[in-house]
Amino acid sequence: MRSATISAQKKLGRKTVAVLPVHYPRELFTAMDVHTVELWGPPGPPRGPDAGRIQPYACAVVRNALAFLASGGADAADAVLFPHTCDSIQGLATLAPDFGGWGKPALRYLHPKGGDGTAARAFVRAELAHLAGELTRLTGRPLAIPRLAEAIELHARIDRLRGELLSRRAFLDRTDHALYRLLRRGEFLGSGDHLAELTVAAQGIGEERAQRGVPLMITGYVPEPMTLFDSLASAGAYVAADDYAAVGRRVPLSPPADGGDPLDTLAAKAFMMPPCPTRGGDQDVRMAYLETLYRRSGAAGLIVHVQKFCEPELFDVPAIRRRFARIGAPMLYLEGELENSLSGQVVTRLEAFVEMVGAGRKAP
Amino acid sequence: MINRRVRYEIVSRALGPTLVAMERWRSRLRGRRGGRTEGPFGPPLESTRKLKELTTLHYLTGRFADGAVPVAWVTSGFPVEVLRPLGFHTVYPENHGAICSVKRIVPELSEAVEREGYSRDLCGYARADLGSVATGKTPVGRLPRPDLLCCCTNICQTVLYWYRALAAHFRVPLVIIDTPFVYGEARPHLLAYVADQLRELTEIAERVAGRKVDRAALIETMRLAREGTRLWDECLRAGRARPSPWTGFDSFFHLAPIVAMRGTPECNAYYRMLRDELNERVARGVGGIADERVRLLWDNLPIWFNLRDLSTLLARNGFNIVCATYTNAWAEAGSMIDPADPEGSSARAYVHVLLNRDLPYKLSIMKRLCREYGATGAIFHSDRSCKPYSIGQIDLKGRLASEAGVKGLLLEADHADPRSWSEAQAYNRIHAFMELFA
Numbered sequence: 001m002r003s004a005t006i007s008a009q010k011k012l013g014r015k016t017v018a019v020l021p022v023h024y025p026r027e028l029f030t031a032m033d034v035h036t037v038e039l040w041g042p043p044g045p046p047r048g049p050d051a052g053r054i055q056p057y058a059c060a061v062v063r064n065a066l067a068f069l070a071s072g073g074a075d076a077a078d079a080v081l082f083p084h085t086c087d088s089i090q091g092l093a094t095l096a097p098d099f100g101g102w103g104k105p106a107l108r109y110l111h112p113k114g115g116d117g118t119a120a121r122a123f124v125r126a127e128l129a130h131l132a133g134e135l136t137r138l139t140g141r142p143l144a145i146p147r148l149a150e151a152i153e154l155h156a157r158i159d160r161l162r163g164e165l166l167s168r169r170a171f172l173d174r175t176d177h178a179l180y181r182l183l184r185r186g187e188f189l190g191s192g193d194h195l196a197e198l199t200v201a202a203q204g205i206g207e208e209r210a211q212r213g214v215p216l217m218i219t220g221y222v223p224e225p226m227t228l229f230d231s232l233a234s235a236g237a238y239v240a241a242d243d244y245a246a247v248g249r250r251v252p253l254s255p256p257a258d259g260g261d262p263l264d265t266l267a268a269k270a271f272m273m274p275p276c277p278t279r280g281g282d283q284d285v286r287m288a289y290l291e292t293l294y295r296r297s298g299a300a301g302l303i304v305h306v307q308k309f310c311e312p313e314l315f316d317v318p319a320i321r322r323r324f325a326r327i328g329a330p331m332l333y334l335e336g337e338l339e340n341s342l343s344g345q346v347v348t349r350l351e352a353f354v355e356m357v358g359a360g361r362k363a364p
Numbered sequence: 365m366i367n368r369r370v371r372y373e374i375v376s377r378a379l380g381p382t383l384v385a386m387e388r389w390r391s392r393l394r395g396r397r398g399g400r401t402e403g404p405f406g407p408p409l410e411s412t413r414k415l416k417e418l419t420t421l422h423y424l425t426g427r428f429a430d431g432a433v434p435v436a437w438v439t440s441g442f443p444v445e446v447l448r449p450l451g452f453h454t455v456y457p458e459n460h461g462a463i464c465s466v467k468r469i470v471p472e473l474s475e476a477v478e479r480e481g482y483s484r485d486l487c488g489y490a491r492a493d494l495g496s497v498a499t500g501k502t503p504v505g506r507l508p509r510p511d512l513l514c515c516c517t518n519i520c521q522t523v524l525y526w527y528r529a530l531a532a533h534f535r536v537p538l539v540i541i542d543t544p545f546v547y548g549e550a551r552p553h554l555l556a557y558v559a560d561q562l563r564e565l566t567e568i569a570e571r572v573a574g575r576k577v578d579r580a581a582l583i584e585t586m587r588l589a590r591e592g593t594r595l596w597d598e599c600l601r602a603g604r605a606r607p608s609p610w611t612g613f614d615s616f617f618h619l620a621p622i623v624a625m626r627g628t629p630e631c632n633a634y635y636r637m638l639r640d641e642l643n644e645r646v647a648r649g650v651g652g653i654a655d656e657r658v659r660l661l662w663d664n665l666p667i668w669f670n671l672r673d674l675s676t677l678l679a680r681n682g683f684n685i686v687c688a689t690y691t692n693a694w695a696e697a698g699s700m701i702d703p704a705d706p707e708g709s710s711a712r713a714y715v716h717v718l719l720n721r722d723l724p725y726k727l728s729i730m731k732r733l734c735r736e737y738g739a740t741g742a743i744f745h746s747d748r749s750c751k752p753y754s755i756g757q758i759d760l761k762g763r764l765a766s767e768a769g770v771k772g773l774l775l776e777a778d779h780a781d782p783r784s785w786s787e788a789q790a791y792n793r794i795h796a797f798m799e800l801f802a
Contacts, residue, residue, distance in 0.1 A: 053758050057485065057748045062755075087521050090545045091755030094722035099759040108547055110554070113517055113524055114540035119560035123544075126553035280524050280540060283532040309485050311751070315525035318481035319532060333481070 114280030215240030220305035241297035372432030449581035461489030465668035488780025593698025595635035607651030612685025657682030
C-alpha cells in the first residue's frame with residue numbers, strides 16, 4: 001500500500017521523505033509538495049542483517065528501521081527525516097547516514113525538550129525555517145508562505161476530524177481495528193486523500209451509542225501489533241480513549257491561531273500538543289491530562305502498552321500506576337515487542353483484564 | 365535556618381576537615397597507603413588518599429546542607445558554573461550511583477523501584493538514585509533534599525525522564541538545559557537556544573537561592589572551570605608515557621572532582637597535585653601496572669562494580685588501559701569556556717560534549733587517542749544501561765580496526781547493575797581478545 005502511494009505521489013511530481021517517529025511539522029512538507037511516509041520500524045522481524053549493528057537492548061523501532069533502510073526498503077524515498085525523539089533515534093540519525101544504511105539526504109528536526117518558554121519557542125521557529133531550507137534544497141523550490149497557510153488549514157481539518165473520531169469513539173460504528181487502520185493510513189497517505197477518508201468516516205458518527213463493550217483507555221508508543229484490537233474486541237472491550245504517541249498524542253489540544261505569520265502559527269502548534277514524554281515536560285501535567293482523558297471518556301480501565309526498551313514511555317509507568325491506583329482505576333501493563341506477534345499469554349492477560357473490569361462495572 | 369547554617373559551616377570548615385585529618389593520621393599509623401599495594405600493579409598513587417578525603421568531605425558536608433544552603437541535584441554534564449557563586453551545594457546523582465555500584469547495592473536499590481513499576485531496562489544510575497530516594501538507603505550516610513533540580517540533555521535524554529520523576533517526587537523546580545544533538549557543526553540558532561536557556565537558568569537559580577549572581581564571582585568560577593579542565597587534561601596526558609604512570613581504572617576514580625567539583629579551587633588544587641605526582645612517576649619510569657606490554661583504549665562508562673577484578677585480570681596479562689573516551693570527554697569541551705562570555709561560551713562548551721556529537725566525531729576522537737597514547741587495542745563496553753553511548757559501537761569497532769589497525773573487543777555489561785553481568789562469559793571473551801596480542 002505504501003509503495004503504491006509513493007508511486008502515485010511521484011507521478012504527481014512530489015518528492016518523498018521517509019519519517020522516523022514521532023513529532024514533525026507535516027504542514028511544512030505538505031506546503032512544499034513533499035510526500036511523507038512514516039517509518040515505525042516497520043514491525044515484524046528485521047528485514048535484513050543490519051539490525052545486528054545495533055545492540056539488542058535498543059528498541060526494535062531503530063533496529064528494524066536500520067535494517068529496512070540498509071536493505072533498500074526505503075529506496076523509493078528521496079530523503080529521510082529523523083526527528084529528535086529519543087537517544088536511540090538520535091543515534092540512528094548518525095549511524096545510518098554516516099556509517100552506512102542510508103546514502104540519500106538525511107534531514108533532522110530537533111524539537112525542544114521540556115521547556116515551553118521564550119527560548120524554546122524561538123528555537124522551534126528557527127528549526128522550522130532551517131527545515132524549510134533543507135526541503136528547498138531537496139525540491140528545488142522555496143517555501144511559499146501562502147501555501148504554508150493553506151497547509152496549516154488543511155492539517156487543522158485533518159486534526160479536527162482525527163480528534164472527533166477518537167473522542168466520539170463510542171458513537172462510531174467501526175471496530176477498533178478498522179478505526180486504527182484508518183487513522184494510521186495518515187502515516188503514508190497524501191494529506192488530501194487522508195482528509196477525504198476521514199471525512200467519510202466522521203459521517204458515521206451517530207447520535208446513538210454504537211459501542212456496547214467494556215470501554216478502556218490505552219496509552220503507549222505505537223499500536224503494534226494491531227491484532228491487539230482484535231483480541232480486545234473478542235474479549236468484549238473497545239478503546240474509548242487513546243494516548244498512543246503515534247495516534248492521540250498527535251492531535252493538538254486546540255486549533256491553530258488565525259492570521260499572523262504561518263511559520264509562527266506552526267511553531268506555536270508544537271506547544272499545543274497533548275503531553276508526550278518524548279518532549280519532556282512536567283510529569284504531573286501529563287498525569288493530570290491522562291486522568292482527565294480517562295474520566296471524560298468514561299473508560300473503566302487503562303492499558304499501558306509499552307514497547308520494550310522505550311525509555312521515554314517506561315519512565316512514566318510508575319507515575320501512571322500511582323495516579324490510576326489513587327483514582328481506583330484498574331490498569332494492565334503490557335510490554336510489547338515490535339518484532340513479535342501478540343503471544344497467547346498476552347491475549348489471556350487481556351481477556352482476564354477485560355473480564356475483571358467488565359465484572360466490576362456490572363457490580364452495584 | 366541559622367542553626368542549620370552554623371552547623372553546616374562547622375562541619376564543612378572545621379569538623380569535616382578534622383575528621384578527615386584524623387582518618388589520615390590513623391591510616392598512617394596503620395601503615396596503610398591506600399589503594400593497591402601488591403599484585404600486578406605499580407605502587408599506589410599518593411593522591412588517591414586526598415581524593416578519598418575530598419569525596420568524604422563533600423558527602424559529609426552534604427548531610428547538613430539542606431536548610432542551610434541551597435541544594436541542587438545536578439547531571440554530570442550540567443553547566444554548573446552559574447550555581448557556584450549562588451552558594452549551592454551540588455549533588456551529582458550519577459556520581460552517587462557510581463558509589464552505589466562500587467558498593468554493590470544497586471540491585472537492592474533497583475529492586476525497590478522495580479516494585480513501583482520501573483523497568484530493569486532503564487539506566488542503572490537512574491534506578492539506583494530513584495531507589496535511594498525511595499528507601500533512604502545510601503552508602504554516603506545521607507543525601508540532602510534538593511531545592512532545585514538541574515538537568516542537561518547533553519549526556520543523554522534519559523536524564524530528562526529521570527529528573528522529571530525526581531521533580532514529581534520532590535516538588536521542586538526543575539531546570540532543563542536542552543542541548544540538541546550536534547550533527548557535524550552546531551548551527552548558530554542551536555547555540556543561541558542554549559545560551560538563552562542559560563539566562564533563564566540564572567533567573568530561576570537566583571530565585572531559589574534568594575540572591576543575585578555576582579558577575580565577578582561567576583567569571584572567576586568560569587576561569588576555574590576552564591583551568592580545572594586543562595589540569596585534568598594534563599593528568600590524562602601523562603598516560604602517553606611508556607609505561608603509563610597510572611591505569612584507566614585509576615583515572616575513572618580520579619575523574620570525580622572534575623565532574624562534581626568543577627569550578628572550585630579545591631578541584632584545581634587536587635589536579636595540580638595529581639598531575640605533579642603523575643609527572644614525577646613518569647620521570648622515574650613508574651608504571652600503573654608492573655609490566656605494561658599492551659596499551660588499550662576504553663570506550664563508554666566503567667563497569668563500576670567490577671573494576672578491581674577487571675583491572676587485575678588485564679594487569680596480570682600486561683594489558684593497560686591508557687586512555688578512555690569517557691575520561692577524555694571531561695578534558696575537551698571545557699577548554700571552550702571563556703570567562704569573558706559566560707553564557708555564549710558555556711553554550712558552545714556544553715553542546716560540544718562527546719555524547720552530544722555524531723559518530724564520525726567519536727571515531728575521530730578514538731583514532732586520535734589511540735595514536736597519541738599508543739593504544740593498539742580497544743575495549744568497547746557495550747553498556748546496557750547507556751544506550752546513547754552504546755549505539756554505534758559495533759560500527760566504531762569495525763572502523764577503528766579497518767582505518768586505524770586497532771583491534772577491538774565488544775564487552776557486554778552494565779555500568780551499575782551487576783545483574784546484567786556474566787563474569788565467566790565476559791572473562792572468556794577478554795582472554796580470547798588478549799590472545800590476539802600474543
